Amino acid sequence: MRNEDLDSVLEIESASFPRPWTRRHFLDEMESPGSFPVVAVTGDGKVAGYLCLKQVLDEAEILDVAVGPAFRGGGIGRALVDWGVAFCRKHKLNLLCLEVRVGNHEAISLYRRLGFTEVGRRKNYYENGDDAILMDLSIAQVEENDAV
Numbered sequence: 621m622r623n624e625d626l627d628s629v630l631e632i633e634s635a636s637f638p639r640p641w642t643r644r645h646f647l648d649e650m651e652s653p654g655s656f657p658v659v660a661v662t663g664d665g666k667v668a669g670y671l672c673l674k675q676v677l678d679e680a681e682i683l684d685v686a687v688g689p690a691f692r693g694g695g696i697g698r699a700l701v702d703w704g705v706a707f708c709r710k711h712k713l714n715l716l717c718l719e720v721r722v723g724n725h726e727a728i729s730l731y732r733r734l735g736f737t738e739v740g741r742r743k744n745y746y747e748n749g750d751d752a753i754l755m756d757l758s759i760a761q762v763e764e765n766d767a768v
Contacts, residue, residue: 621657628667636686
């Protein structure tokens with residue numbers, strides 16, 4: 621993710637979440653030595669989605685991930701999460717974790733297909749009172765050819 625990607629990233633963020641991150645949030649991730657924000661770009665150079673990953677010791681957490689509405693259903697979300705898994709494998713990290721809104725059935729389904737398991741909940745986590753589902757993926761249990 622680069623500064624020139626931020627306008628597109630912010631458009632996707634606003635279209636994806638009721639309480640979107642600000643430009644400052646993304647800049648902080650871009651400037652943090654333990655953060656690894658990436659974008660998925662189409663062949664014609666459009667930002668189609670992004671993922672912000674944070675490494676802490678031998679684990680990583682997906683802090684934010686979204687795909688632009690026009691690009692959903694095309695495998696970009698999976699490719700971004702697969703990138704996160706490959707990052708963990710490359711850096712010898714043991715666990716990839718995330719939290720997802722309880723009502724985000726498409727994302728939950730994707731994460732389950734990729735091997736994530738529910739490990740807990742944060743009650744009333746989101747602004748409207750929705751719970752957050754905490755999910756983990758043990759990198760050792762992911763087959764080498766399952767991640768890009």
